[in-house]
Amino acid sequence: MKLGIIFGGLSYEHEISIVSSIAIKDVIKNHSLSFIFLDENRDFYLIPNDKMKSKLFSSGDYKKCDKLQLDKNGFYTKGGLFSKEKKLEIDTIVSTMHGGDGEDGILSSLLDFYNIPFVAPRTEACVLSSNKYLTKSYAKEVDVKTIDYKYFVKNEKVKVDKFPCIVKPVKLGSSIGVSVVNDEKELEYACDVAFEFDDAIIIEPFIPGVKEYNLAGCKVNGEFEFSIVEEPQKTDFLDFDKKYLDFARTSTAQKALVDEKIEKKLKESFSKIYNTFFEGSLIRCDFFVVNNEVYLNEINSIPGSLSNYLFEDFNKTFDGLLNSLPTKKRVPISYEYVNKIHANKGK
Amino acid sequence: MKLGIIFGGLSYEHEISIVSSIAIKDVIKNHSLSFIFLDENRDFYLIPNDKMKSKLFSSGDYKKCDKLQLDKNGFYTKGGLFSKEKKLEIDTIVSTMHGGDGEDGILSSLLDFYNIPFVAPRTEACVLSSNKYLTKSYAKEVDVKTIDYKYFVKNEKVKVDKFPCIVKPVKLGSSIGVSVVNDEKELEYACDVAFEFDDAIIIEPFIPGVKEYNLAGCKVNGEFEFSIVEEPQKTDFLDFDKKYLDFARTSTAQKALVDEKIEKKLKESFSKIYNTFFEGSLIRCDFFVVNNEVYLNEINSIPGSLSNYLFEDFNKTFDGLLNSLPTKKRVPISYEYVNKIHANKGK
Numbered sequence: 001m002k003l004g005i006i007f008g009g010l011s012y013e014h015e016i017s018i019v020s021s022i023a024i025k026d027v028i029k030n031h032s033l034s035f036i037f038l039d040e041n042r043d044f045y046l047i048p049n050d051k052m053k054s055k056l057f058s059s060g061d062y063k064k065c066d067k068l069q070l071d072k073n074g075f076y077t078k079g080g081l082f083s084k085e086k087k088l089e090i091d092t093i094v095s096t097m098h099g100g101d102g103e104d105g106i107l108s109s110l111l112d113f114y115n116i117p118f119v120a121p122r123t124e125a126c127v128l129s130s131n132k133y134l135t136k137s138y139a140k141e142v143d144v145k146t147i148d149y150k151y152f153v154k155n156e157k158v159k160v161d162k163f164p165c166i167v168k169p170v171k172l173g174s175s176i177g178v179s180v181v182n183d184e185k186e187l188e189y190a191c192d193v194a195f196e197f198d199d200a201i202i203i204e205p206f207i208p209g210v211k212e213y214n215l216a217g218c219k220v221n222g223e224f225e226f227s228i229v230e231e232p233q234k235t236d237f238l239d240f241d242k243k244y245l246d247f248a249r250t251s252t253a254q255k256a257l258v259d260e261k262i263e264k265k266l267k268e269s270f271s272k273i274y275n276t277f278f279e280g281s282l283i284r285c286d287f288f289v290v291n292n293e294v295y296l297n298e299i300n301s302i303p304g305s306l307s308n309y310l311f312e313d314f315n316k317t318f319d320g321l322l323n324s325l326p327t328k329k330r331v332p333i334s335y336e337y338v339n340k341i342h343a344n345k346g347k
Numbered sequence: 348m349k350l351g352i353i354f355g356g357l358s359y360e361h362e363i364s365i366v367s368s369i370a371i372k373d374v375i376k377n378h379s380l381s382f383i384f385l386d387e388n389r390d391f392y393l394i395p396n397d398k399m400k401s402k403l404f405s406s407g408d409y410k411k412c413d414k415l416q417l418d419k420n421g422f423y424t425k426g427g428l429f430s431k432e433k434k435l436e437i438d439t440i441v442s443t444m445h446g447g448d449g450e451d452g453i454l455s456s457l458l459d460f461y462n463i464p465f466v467a468p469r470t471e472a473c474v475l476s477s478n479k480y481l482t483k484s485y486a487k488e489v490d491v492k493t494i495d496y497k498y499f500v501k502n503e504k505v506k507v508d509k510f511p512c513i514v515k516p517v518k519l520g521s522s523i524g525v526s527v528v529n530d531e532k533e534l535e536y537a538c539d540v541a542f543e544f545d546d547a548i549i550i551e552p553f554i555p556g557v558k559e560y561n562l563a564g565c566k567v568n569g570e571f572e573f574s575i576v577e578e579p580q581k582t583d584f585l586d587f588d589k590k591y592l593d594f595a596r597t598s599t600a601q602k603a604l605v606d607e608k609i610e611k612k613l614k615e616s617f618s619k620i621y622n623t624f625f626e627g628s629l630i631r632c633d634f635f636v637v638n639n640e641v642y643l644n645e646i647n648s649i650p651g652s653l654s655n656y657l658f659e660d661f662n663k664t665f666d667g668l669l670n671s672l673p674t675k676k677r678v679p680i681s682y683e684y685v686n687k688i689h690a691n692k693g694k
Contacts, residue, residue, distance in 0.1 A: 011678055
């Protein structure tokens with residue numbers, strides 16, 4: 001297949017999206033790849049494979065590459081004075097656009113609208129996973145536990161009963177704007193930081209030393225395919241560099257030593273979350289385990305470097321997913337009612 | 348202001364969207380209007396005001412109107428051999444695109460992406476209101492009651508304990524695909540009908556003679572402005588023509604005789620639902636009242652003819668809303684991490 005890897009975007013995760021797409025370049029084995037970069041001005045560029053280096057973007061040199069126009073059924077190179085516009089030959093788009101423009105549903109809506117097949121969560125699933133408040137509400141509905149929380153919008157009086165707690169902007173990923181707060185004194189500053197990034201925040205109790213497990217997967221022909229379960233390396237969760245490095249990972253992770261019953265519960269919770277909403281995407285769910293109970297921490301609906309490092313045979317699963325993309329029902333347009341009115345008027 | 352009314356779309360509600368936009372034409376008083384039609388091929392057309400008649404669309408004659416191209420900051424007429432493309436002069440888009448392409452978040456994502464101000468729910472709010480399952484989950488989170496329900500996806504075994512019940516496709520509005528089911532025998536057919544339109548359905552108990560109240564509103568400068576409360580005219584809820592006529596309504600509705608306490612509860616429930624998620628939109632919430640308790644039935648995030656007929660002074664509220672549209676935070680793009688890696692490599 002001819003795949004178009006789309007990345008960048010006007011978001012706080014712009015940079016890690018670049019890192020992630022570079023990682024993916026050597027991971028996907030069975031397809032030819034084109035790279036489509038969305039810059040901060042929301043212009044699309046076609047990046048030649050041999051130029052896929054982070055410096056191309058930080059230097060602004062990507063602007064010398066061909067611009068692309070998004071339109072019906074695909075991306076087109078702009079026609080010049082003596083050349084006609086040309087359609088970029090791709091069968092399917094694969095999104096590694098983390099954060100805004102990608103995980104918030106904007107890109108999925110665009111691709112849906114312009115009738116371009118894609119590997120990424122559909123708009124609904126993006127909304128459910130990119131907003132932590134809505135993730136919790138959705139998780140309850142599908143019967144998956146989450147940690148208790150409080151939700152505050154800008155200018156609302158923030159009140160917390162128990163410390164330590166974690167303050168998080170409601171929408172950002174990659175620990176951006178997140179703080180652990182040990183007492184009342186630290187609270188105001190942490191909230192100011194979080195509100196710098198977002199108009200709403202959630203505050204959860206911080207559970208020191210909690211067991212964390214990550215599990216990725218997708219549906220292939222209606223059946224779940226799971227990755228191994230990983231216990232993410234414990235570092236201070238604020239370690240930004242470590243988080244960034246996650247997006248560049250390509251070597252296979254170590255399987256967590258996890259009780260069989262817990263592993264089963266993790267997979268059950270994953271399946272409930274994935275449901276029908278996440279079809280067409282490969283996601284990673286990050287869980288906490290407290291007293292043998294599984295709690296969803298967050299859904300990474302476009303995980304860093306597509307969580308390739310968690311799969312024993314990533315290419316097999318990925319190829320299966322490529323062949324299991326949901327199709328949109330063709331809606332018949334009728335003018336039944338309008339015609340009826342006109343027929344009655346004619347009487 | 349120069350407003351662009353956008354309507355049509357590839358959806359089961361294509362026709363009523365046309366009816367709704369025609370109704371709106373004479374209702375909006377203080378602004379100049381342009382009409383932008385999205386046809387079933389997802390081409391945009393600029394419809395001259397004097398041609399805004401339903402027959403133009405049912406006959407296909409709209410295709411003689413100028414095509415528009417959606418791009419950064421607006422809509423453009425396509426350039427011809429001797430003419431350059433020209434930007435359509437509009438300040439703000441107003442959506443009367445009910446159903447798919449409009450209420451499902453696709454259009455909001457497009458307008459957001461291309462940086463065009465608009466009156467309509469943002470993508471998140473669209474997703475919460477266009478899917479009845481997610482509406483219920485969201486309502487619980489904001490502490491608004493809804494009627495108990497069961498949720499089934501295609502090919503799942505449907506089981507119902509109590510009759511009569513209502514079977515609804517999870518996403519469609521305007522009673523499309525909805526059936527009241529009186530006993531087990533009728534169930535299979537009703538489910539088949541609903542699954543014709545959607546991949547998932549919800550089934551609720553049917554409460555004969557339940558009190559229904561509709562309330563519309565929006566936030567203007569951070570404060571709620573509400574419409575009157577209407578008790579919708581009781582007809583068989585399957586009366587499609589009546590439903591359609593609702594989209595053409597322009598004469599002021601009659602205020603319901605409703606207890607002061609109930610009216611207060613309706614407004615409180617509306618406010619909880621609207622929250623910060625629905626900012627930028629004028630919505631109508633349809634409620635049930637059972638034993639003095641208020642239950643949300645559904646959120647019409649782009650109600651027929653913008654519910655103008657429910658407002659004592661629609662133009663005042665609408666103009667207030669036009670001046671209260673949410674703005675998206677400008678995200679700063681940095682290459683801090685990439686630069687750090689390169690600096691370390693140079694050491």
